[in-house]
Amino acid sequence: xxxxxxxxxxxxxxxxxxxxxAIAEALDQSHEIxxxxxxxxxxxxxxxxxxGNKVSVVTGPLGEPVEADWRLDGKSAVIEMSxxxxxxxxxxxxxxDPINASTFGTGELIRTALERGAEEILIGVxxxxxxxxxxxxxxxxxxxxxxxxxxxxxxxxxxxxFLDCARxxxxxxxxTPNQIKFLENRLERLxxxxxxxxxxxxxxxxxxxxxxxxAGGLATVGAHLQSGFEAVSERVALVDLIENADVIITGEGExxxxxxxxxxxxxxxxxxKLMTKQTIVISGSIDSNVHIPVPSCxxxxxxxxxxxxxxxxxxxxxxxxxxxxxxxxxxTTG
Numbered sequence: 076x077x078x079x080x081x082x083x084x085x086x087x088x089x090x091x092x093x094x095x096x097a098i099a100e101a102l103d104q105s106h107e108i109x110x111x112x113x114x115x116x117x118x119x120x121x122x123x124x125x126x127g128n129k130v131s132v133v134t135g136p137l138g139e140p141v142e143a144d145w146r147l148d149g150k151s152a153v154i155e156m157s158x159x160x161x162x163x164x165x166x167x168x169x170x171x172d173p174i175n176a177s178t179f180g181t182g183e184l185i186r187t188a189l190e191r192g193a194e195e196i197l198i199g200v201x202x203x204x205x206x207x208x209x210x211x212x213x214x215x216x217x218x219x220x221x222x223x224x225x226x227x228x229x230x231x232x233x234x235x236x237f238l239d240c241a242r243x244x245x246x247x248x249x250x251t252p253n254q255i256k257f258l259e260n261r262l263e264r265l266x267x268x269x270x271x272x273x274x275x276x277x278x279x280x281x282x283x284x285x286x287x288x289x290a291g292g293l294a295t296v297g298a299h300l301q302s303g304f305e306a307v308s309e310r311v312a313l314v315d316l317i318e319n320a321d322v323i324i325t326g327e328g329e330x331x332x333x334x335x336x337x338x339x340x341x342x343x344x345x346x347x348k349l350m351t352k353q354t355i356v357i358s359g360s361i362d363s364n365v366h367i368p369v370p371s372c373x374x375x376x377x378x379x380x381x382x383x384x385x386x387x388x389x390x391x392x393x394x395x396x397x398x399x400x401x402x403x404x405x406x407t408t409g
Contacts, residue, residue: 077107079320081313083339084112084119085328085359088387091119097388098324098357101395111316113325113339116230116285116303117201118163121146121155123307131187133180134215136160136204137172145184152193156181156286157202160211162248165204173250174257176205178289182215185227194225197306198293200286201232204248206241206258208265208277209292219296227298230306231285234337237277238262240284248287262288269295304342314346322402323347324395326357330373331365344369353406355398357391359383370405372398 080098084091091112099108114120121127127144135141136159143158157163159180165171181198188196205211213219235243241250241258250258265288266278273295277283282300283291290300308314317323325343327334335341340356347354347369356371360380374383377394 077109077319077321078102079109079111079316079323081111081113081316081323081325081339081343082357083114083325083327085326085387085391086118088328088359088384089391090122092122093388094326094391097391098326098395101392102399109316109320111311111313113311113313113343114199114303114307115201115338116199116232116306118155118157118161118199120199120201120230120303120307121153121158123311124148124153127158129191131184133159133183134177135164135180136162136176136178137165138177141180143180143184145188147188147191147193150192150194152188152191152196153199154181154184154188154196155199156289157199159184160205160286160289161202162204163202171204171249173206173245173248173254176248177207177211178203178205178209178286178292179211179215181289182212185212186216189221189225196225196227197230197310198227198298199230199232199303200289201303203286203289205289206245206248206250206262206287208237208262208288209290210265212289213292213296216296222296227293227296228306229285229290229293229298229300230303231282231290231300232303233285234282235284237266237280237283237288237291240287243284244287266291302337304337304339308342317343317346317350317352320352322353322355324355324357324399328359329362330356330358330360330367330371331362334365353402355402357395357398370398370402372401
C-alpha cells in the first residue's frame with residue numbers, strides 16, 4: 076500500500092518532520108511510505124524545505140541582534156519572518172513593545188537574499204511580534220525598485236485584513252487597548268501613504284494583515300500574497316503526492332475549528348476528498364465541538380495529555396498504530 080504522511084507540526088512539542096517520522100515508524104515497513112511534512116506559512120515553514128542553510132545576523136524585533144536561519148537553493152530562497160521578527164525571540168513575551176516592534180530584520184533577510192542572487196523568494200509570515208505594517212522591512216530593503224525584477228511570494232497563515240490586524244492580534248503581542256487604538260491609526264495612515272505613493276490599496280487586499288501588516292507592506296513592492304498552505308503545497312507538489320497515494324495520514328497538535336480554515340489538516344482533507352482518497356488524522360487533541368469526517372485518533376485519548384507532552388514521539392507512534400489498525404479493520408469489514 077502507498078502511504079503518504081503529510082502532517083503539520085505539533086506546536087510546542089514536535090516539528091512536522093518529527094511527527095512524520097514518528098508516524099512512519101508506527102507503520103508496517105512493507106508499505107511504500109512517503110514523508111512530506113507540511114506548514115501553513117507560520118513557524119515551521121522553513122523546516123519543510125530542509126531548514127536553513129544560511130545564517131545572517133539581523134535586527135531583532137526590538138533592535139537587538141539575532142541570528143536568523145534562512146535557505147538559498149540556487150536562485151530560490153525561503154525566509155521565515157519569525158526567525159528575525161518573531162514573538163518567540165523575546166525572552167519574556169510580556170515585555171514586548173508592540174508600538175516599536177519592527178520588521179526591519181525581516182527586510183534585512185530579504186535584502187540579503189536578493190544580494191546573494193535569489194530571483195524567487197518565499198516568505199512565511201506567521202508568529203510575528205510586530206504590527207508595523209511592514210514599514211520596518213521596507214526601510215531595510217531600500218532601494219525598493221529592484222524588487223520589481225524578482226518574484227516574491229508571501230505565505231500567509233491568516234486571512235486578516237490590513238486594518239484589522241492590530242485589533243485581532245495586538246493583544247497576543249502585549250498591546251493594551253490604548254496601544255491597539257494607536258496601532259490602528261498608524262496602519263490607517265500607512266495605508267493612505269501606500270495608496271498615494273504606490274497606488275496600491277492594501278486595505279482591499281485579502282491577507283494583507285498577516286504578520287501585523289507585513290504582508291500588505293510587501294505587496295506594495297510587488298509581492299504576491301497567497302495562503303500559506305497553498306504556497307507550501309505548490310512547492311512540494313502535494314497534489315501529485317496525494318494522487319499517487321492509497322491512503323494519506325495528516326495531523327496537527329490540536330484539531331479545532333481553525334483547522335478547517337485554511338490550515339493543513341482541513342486542506343489536506345479537502346484535496347484527498349476531491350481525489351477520493353482515504354485519509355486518517357492523528358492529533359495531540361481534538362476539540363469536542365469539532366467533527367472530523369474521516370477516521371481520527373488523538374494522543375490525549377490514547378495515552379493521556381501528560382504522557383503526550385512528556386513522551387511525544389512514542390505517543391505518536393502508539394496512537395498511529397491504533398488508528399491505522401482500526402482503519403485497516405474497517406477497510407476489511409467494509
